[in-house]
Amino acid sequence: MLEVQGITQRFGGVTALEDVSFRVSEGAITGIIGPNGAGKTTLFNIVTGIYIPTSGMVHLQGKNVTRFAPERLASLGMVRTFQNIELFSKMTVLENVMVGLHTKGKSGIIASSLRLPWQMAEERRLRERALHWLEFTGISDLADTEAGNLPFGKGRLLETARAMALEPKVILMDEPAAGLNSRETLDLARLIHKIRESGVTVALVEHDMELVMDICDSIVVLNLGRKLAEGTPREIQENPEVISAYLGEG
């Protein structure tokens, strides 16, 4: 589904990634882990079109998407969530999801404010779609709350709802558990399973090792810009090189 081949990324004299290759299989949950500075964020930014790599390629469903911008990747079915949640704080929870849907609908947000009958019908349709994704992520009771007033954990669910509303084939999540308490992390694990069950492939960069080991089918370990290991959670946990990379960290 998603294939990363021989990615190298240099920033001036710093080599953030060196010849990294791996695949994200369709229908799987893939985790990307590694000690601080391993290159996870850089890799994520390359895959999601924020950086163009120094060399190497990214293929999405067989198509070379290496130089594609994030919007173009989204239209091909690849969406992402951010480590620092990016919401419209003055809009309601429902409106935050609807804004994303407007780009998919017939009328733009300005045209729809004219409130012609067909536009109102479309508005209703978008509202229903948006509500569906709030229900999916378990925050429909907060539909009318201003996004800026949401507790952090709910904000993360809203961001996930907004990404899912684009009906992606693959969702990339940047440290989804960062800042969540243990209860919220459990809910997140359930939600990620639910996303996968709905037929969407999931890839995530994550520091929470318990979560990664619990939910991932496959794990890619980066260390000092190189791929150190790739395998099932069990294989990774038993890999001596992985153990020493993590022990060496502190």
Ligand SMILES: Nc1ncnc2c1ncn2[C@@H]1O[C@H](COP(=O)(O)OP(=O)(O)OP(=O)(O)O)[C@@H](O)[C@H]1O
């Ligand atoms: N824009 C940049 N300019 C220069 N160096 C960078 C840039 N971005 C990342 N680096 C360097 O690349 C290396 C990998 O950084 P990256 O942020 O990708 O690691 P990470 O695994 O995401 O780390 P963390 O877990 O701490 O977020 C580091 O040595 C970092 O200093």
